[in-house]
Amino acid sequence: MNIAGLGDTIIKAGICRYGTRQYRLFLCAGTCLPGTGDYEDDPPIYEDQEMACYCIWFEDMINVGNICAGAGYYEHLSDAVHAAEDSAGFERWIN
Numbered sequence: 750m751n752i753a754g755l756g757d758t759i760i761k762a763g764i765c766r767y768g769t770r771q772y773r774l775f776l777c778a779g780t781c782l783p784g785t786g787d788y789e790d791d792p793p794i795y796e797d798q799e800m801a802c803y804c805i806w807f808e809d810m811i812n813v814g815n816i817c818a819g820a821g822y823y824e825h826l827s828d829a830v831h832a833a834e835d836s837a838g839f840e841r842w843i844n
Contacts (some may be wrong), residue, residue, distance in 0.1 A: 752775070752806075755775065760776050764839075765839050773808040773843075778803055779802050779803065782798045783803070783822055804831060805820035805821060808821065820832060
């Protein structure tokens with residue numbers, strides 16, 4: 750996936766580091782909170798929910814401008830910020 754095609758609104762961008770390489774982290778707003786898909790979970794957890802939510806994406810260190818991984822979806826902005834800041838290699842927010 751290309752950063753331009755995230756389909757979500759980028760709220761904040763940050764810098765992470767792995768060894769000597771820097772890469773970006775993007776905190777985005779979305780409208781679909783994915784469910785677990787596990788039929789043993791209760792329906793609100795199992796099913797996707799159309800609601801305001803937040804997600805985290807990481808830029809590919811080799812193919813700059815592309816996304817290589819995500820770090821989950823969150824109902825609350827504060828939870829998403831904390832998860833981003835707790836990500837391995839997180840250094841700082843750049844905006």
